[in-house]
Amino acid sequence: MQIITTKADLRxxxxxxxxxxxxxxxxxxxxxxxxxxxxxxxxxxNDLTVCSIFVNPIQFNKPEDLAKYPRTEEQxxxxxxxxxxxxxxxxxxxxxxPSQVLTSINFGTIEQSMEGAFRPGHFSGVGVVLCxxxxxxxxxxxxxxxxxxxxxAVVRQLIVELDFDIELVICPTLRxxxxxxxxxxxxxxxxxxxxxxxxxxRALQTLAQVFRDGLPLKASxxxxxxxxxxxxxxxxxxxxxxxxxxxxxxxxxxxxARVVVCIAALIDxxxxxDNLLVEHE
Ligand code: PAF
Numbered sequence: 001m002q003i004i005t006t007k008a009d010l011r012x013x014x015x016x017x018x019x020x021x022x023x024x025x026x027x028x029x030x031x032x033x034x035x036x037x038x039x040x041x042x043x044x045x046n047d048l049t050v051c052s053i054f055v056n057p058i059q060f061n062k063p064e065d066l067a068k069y070p071r072t073e074e075q076x077x078x079x080x081x082x083x084x085x086x087x088x089x090x091x092x093x094x095x096x097x098p099s100q101v102l103t104s105i106n107f108g109t110i111e112q113s114m115e116g117a118f119r120p121g122h123f124s125g126v127g128v129v130l131c132x133x134x135x136x137x138x139x140x141x142x143x144x145x146x147x148x149x150x151x152x153a154v155v156r157q158l159i160v161e162l163d164f165d166i167e168l169v170i171c172p173t174l175r176x177x178x179x180x181x182x183x184x185x186x187x188x189x190x191x192x193x194x195x196x197x198x199x200x201x202r203a204l205q206t207l208a209q210v211f212r213d214g215l216p217l218k219a220s221x222x223x224x225x226x227x228x229x230x231x232x233x234x235x236x237x238x239x240x241x242x243x244x245x246x247x248x249x250x251x252x253x254x255x256x257a258r259v260v261v262c263i264a265a266l267i268d269x270x271x272x273x274d275n276l277l278v279e280h281e
Contacts, residue, residue: 020047024139029053030070030184034174038143059125147173204276237264
């Protein structure tokens with residue numbers, strides 16, 4: 001595996017690999033099985049797989065969240081080597097952003113709810129970093145996990161509206177045996193917190209059933225929120241049923257094939273998100 005830390009070296013190396021097809025897996029490190037599944041899929045579908053590890057400062061709206069983001073670069077690079085990743089791009093912040101970034105991207109209505117509403121500027125930062133990565137790596141396919149459902153919708157819009165010639169590949173969320181969605185942020189949780197965190201998945205399963213049974217959505221959301229918050233373990237930021245493409249809130253009459261239920265909650269200050277397609281899961 002080539003480990004590359006500068007944009008110039010990355011461009012040079014990828015030029016030397018022409019005309020190989022490139023699959024790209026962008027990450028912020030603290031890798032888990034979910035990330036490795038993206039790399040493995042990219043390896044199956046492309047000649048060359050490039051993975052980036054870059055904790056992107058401009059997508060964090062809270063400095064303390066950025067400071068606490070888990071960083072495990074040595075272990076990450078070992079894991080990537082083991083699954084046969086071809087290129088690991090790991091630039092420093094100064095290399096990647098040599099000057100203050102003045103560009104921002106407004107994704108319109110798709111970023112006005114959920115993550116976008118609770119993390120102002122987050123998707124602009126995600127959009128900017130991905131535009132830069134896409135221009136540097138020039139992949140044919142880019143791989144993202146469904147756990148970040150709204151991010152996937154934002155990336156889809158970015159690719160379509162800015163004419164990136166890239167196929168977006170969205171891969172299913174990998175879960176622990178408890179049902180907890182794999183996430184880099186889980187690394188900040190102690191064993192008892194991890195056990196509690198799996199309640200989020202059970203809450204989503206209950207809500208998906210509520211939708212399938214045609215029960216009142218608002219009242220059910222409120223009951224689930226109260227249950228999660230009752231012993232002070234969780235602080236729920238949002239629970240929403242939304243359209244899978246527009247991310248607009250939906251009612252009980254919406255086509256179930258286009259409904260996803262999404263949740264964000266803090267457990268002892270660690271922010272977790274998860275989602276479930278109501279029909280398929
Ligand atoms: O999902 C992530 O880890 C990040 O948002 C991404 C896509 C790597 C951009 O920094």
